[in-house]
Amino acid sequence: MQRVYFDNAATTPISEEVINAMLPVLRGEYGNPSSIHAEGRSVRAAIEQARKTVAKSIGASTGEIFFTSGGTESNNMAIKCAVRDLGVRRIISSPTEHHCGTHAIEAVQRNNGVEVVWLNVDDLGRIDYEQLERELVAKPDVKTLVSLMHANNEIGTMLDLERVSALCRQYGAIFHTDTVQSVGHFPIDVQKTPVNFMSGAAHKFHGPKGVGFIYINSATPIKPMIDGGAQERNMRGGTENVYGIVGLAKALELACAEMETRTEHILDVRNYMKNRLLQEFEDIQFNGDLDGRSLNTVLSVSFPPSPKNELLLLSLDIAGISCSGGSACSSGSEKGSHVLDAIRAYPDRKSIRFSFSHYNTREEVDFVIEKLRSILPTAVEMAI
Secondary structure, X not given: OOOEEOEOOOXXXXXXXXXXXXXXXXXXXXXXXXXOOHHHHHHHHHHHHHHHHHHHHHOOOHHHEEEEOOHHHHHHHHHHHHHHHHOOOEEEEOOOOOHHHHHHHHHHHHHHOOEEEEOOEOOOOOEOHHHHHHHHHHOOOOOEEEXXXXXXXXXXXXXXHHHHHHHHHHHOOEEEEEOOOOEOOEOOOOOOOOOOEEEEEHHHOOOOOOOEEEEEOOXXXXXXXXXXXXXXXXXXXXXXXXXXXXXXXXXXXXXXXXXXXXXXXXXXXXXXXXXXXXXXXXXXXXXXXXXXXEOOOEEEEEEOOOOOHHHHHHHHHHOOEEOEOOOHHHOOOOOOOHHHHHOOOOOOOEEEEEEOOOOOOHHHHHHHHHHHHHHOOOHHHHHO
C-alpha cells in the first residue's frame, strides 16, 4: 500500500547522508569523550567539529553552542535558568507558543512567583507588536524575558524576529526564541539579529531524534539545569549523545547549504496543494498568515463543517496519508489545539496540518486530493 508522509512539522525522515555520517561513530568511535586516552580524544574531536558546524550555521561562536536532548530541554533551560540565574521577574510570551514553552513559563510563574504577560494574537496568529512595546515600556525596572517562537509549529505564522530583537535591545529585555521549526529552513544570523537564547532540534531538519542545541549569548551566561559531570564545558551533565550530535551537525550543514533549492521545491509543492484544494472543494480556508510571514513547510487547512470531519484524520491514515491535526506533542490531549483556540478558529470546522519537506512531490499531492475526494464532498458535488 502506498503511503504519503505530510507530517514533517512533527518530525522529518532522517536523510541518507546523515545516516552515513553517524555510522562510523556508531560502529567504531565508542570512546567516552571525557576520557583522556586516544579513543576519548577522537570522539571529543568529533563533538567539537560538530559544535563549529552548528555555530557557523547561525553566526555564533563555538563557545555559545551547547548540545541538549532537543527543543523541549533547550526551551526549558532558557526560560527556567533565566529566572533562576539572571534575575528575571517578568516574562512576556504568546498563547500560541509550543507547550514546552507555555508549560515552562507556567511552572516558573507557579514556583517562583514570576509575573507573566500573554500577548494578544490576531486571527492569523500574529502577536500584537505595539502591545509588546507597551509592556516593555511599562516596567523598565523589572528584569523581563521575552520568549517567542520564530515559527508556529501548527499554523506556520512567523515572528518578525528583527523587530522583536530590536525592541528587546531598546528596552533592555532578555530575548529567547524557539527556532525549532525554522532553523535549517530559514536563514538565521545571531550577529545580524541578536538574541540571548535560541533553541533547535535535529529531527526537524532530517537529523536524528533525541538531540538538539541551545545557543546561549555570552553576554547572558547561565548555570547548568542538569547537574553532573563537566560535560558541555560544565553546562550540561551527562555523557554526550555523540552519534546524535554528529548527525545534527551534518543535517544542519546540508540544510543550510541546500536551503535555497529546498525552499523553492517545498513552496512549489505547498502552493500546488493549496491550489488543488481550492479547485476541488468548497469553502476551503487556511489558518495562519499564509500570504504574509509564513513558514514554507506548513499548510494548515480548515475544512468546512461536515459529518465526516470527526474521523477525517483517521480516514486519511487508513487511505495511506500521514498528516496531523496540530502539534504531535499534544496529539493525546482531549482539549484540542490551544493555537486554534487562540486565533479563534471556528470550532465546527476541521483543521488538518499538512507539512512538507524537499522529499515530497506534486504527485503525492495528487494522491492526497484523490483520497480526499473519496472521503469529502467535492466542489462539483456541493454545487449539485
